[in-house]
Amino acid sequence: MKHEAEPPPLLARIPADINLPDKIAYGLTFRQILIITLTGGVAAAIYYLCHQLLPVVILAAILLPLLALGLAVALGRRDGLSLDRFALSALLFARARKRLVAAPEGVAGPPRWCRLRGKLPAPLRLPVQAIRTDGALELADGGVAVLVETSTLSFHLRTTSEQAALVGAFGRWLNSLEAPVQLLARARPADLSDLIHAIEHQADVLPHAALASAARDHAGYLAELNSSRELLTRQVLVVLRDHPPARRGRRSVRRDASAVVVLRRAAEAERALAALGVTTRVLDAEQAAQALTECLDPGGRHPLGQALPDEPIYATAQPSATARNLGRNT
Template sequence: MSTRHQHVEAPMSVKIPADVDQPDKILYGLTAKQVTILAGTAAACLWVLLTFGPLVPFPVLVAVLVPVAAAGIVLAFARHDGMNLDRYTLAAFRHLRASKQRVTTSEPVQPPPAWCRMRGRLPEPLRLPVRTVRQDGALELAQGGVAVIVRAGTVAFGLRTAGEQAGLVAVFGRWLNSLDAPVQILVQARPVDLTGLADHITRHAPALPDPALEEAARAHAAFLTDLGTEHDLLIRQVLIAITGHIPASATASVLPWRRRERRRVGRDSAAAVALRRAAEAVQSLAALGVPAEVLDANSTTAALTESLSPGEPPLVDTPTSDDVITHRKEG
């Protein structure tokens, strides 16, 4: 009689903090900003108590100090949408002061003449974070630097065994630890239309060698059409933005007429570094079984257009990098 020993692997659990940029705790689990807010609130309350204590009745002091202390505590500990309340208040203040209308111009918007009465506020120039899209697909950022976008697929993590999940997490962790520049991962849920796939199957169904296969293909096309009609189908897309910084020496030229050339050389070197990092990311994701590709100029432009206006057709036809732009003078 033999005894079979079965090895059961426990499910693996990995905790990832929601805020990877969470500040360090310096005192009793409080950050430096929280300690500063609480210390300032305590100092203000103490000053009011020592200054007006001999002159004002104690109940009046309590009525004044309790709201001040409560405001300081709420400002230090409260959070809204994952953001500290002080940062949220500052962002809300900037949003209220900023103009809600933007125009595509590179210069400040001039006010109207004195004889023209204007209601509301002047629009502000639209400052996009991307300056231009290069021929190699790299993005020249408005604040300096270069970025390359990698489109990646997904992997069915929940359907893997515990050992396979551990291997995937280990490979993904090695890729994250190998990064030496900021990387942004964006997960998008986009609507998908199955009409084209259904039409493709219907069009090629008569070419099948067996009538049963043709009937099955038509039934499958009808199923796809009904599925797209009855449900709002979504597909998940992952975009990875990999950056490359322009060297500081590119803008430190003494000769002004060589500064533009030095900047161009710096952008080219930063783009080459970003493209190399993107290729390494594709290889690392391939080890996970995740399909990935580095977007070229046309695909990058399409991804940016879709991000600015998701689910809507573009207002104008943007020329691709291969199109010839001509100018015709009438008259």
């Protein structure tokens, strides 16, 4: 019997410097050349003005740290940022207020008779202003976005031909995009308490004692795994966005039109990714709010069904047996 030869593995070379700025001269970018030129100009001006007034040792003590600082700022990097941008971000963070409150209309100042110690909190400016009932997110810059949650698949366990088919289908979806799309893959903690409780509850109603014993053993294994390990689950979100053009008309009408467009793109993405064997779903209002809450506070516990700040909370309680008896007697 003759077996067909397996095609060679699929390789695609992607350059690692696709997001780096262009090099102008000597492997340096325009920003680096500008910083080095300004530093050298300042050092030359100091030397020209003070070389007849100060000794060479003092001039060297002044100019060498200045030149070293300029080169470090131009060539150094920290956390993927150049040192000048990193220093600017650190300065803005140091000057920004650390206490933020949800006050879109602004924080009102204290009355004149009240003596304030410290600074007032600043209003919290979030990129999402509102979540529509259809799941569309109204952004602060006037755009509309939709969150689409997708499942994952195993790529390395597929054959070479299957991998090529997956890459081809994914490439066709990317080529069909007519607006920017963000792919977000994040890991979040997993809690097996609900699953353990469900297995223990079902073990009591199983028809055979051996099945019940196996179910309890499995629940014990999950409980030990849940308490001894830090379990993580992976979530992949596709963020589709549309920005309405600036034109005359009511802003709400433009947002409604953008929401229709971005929801249609979400449906198209759902059909395209189904060819890869990936299950997708467009997050509704409650699920989108849950996803945003988990992104803002990754380590906290956020149960579903929370009331919004402007929603009333109604509490209902079942009447006790004494109350029922009193009502029956009366």
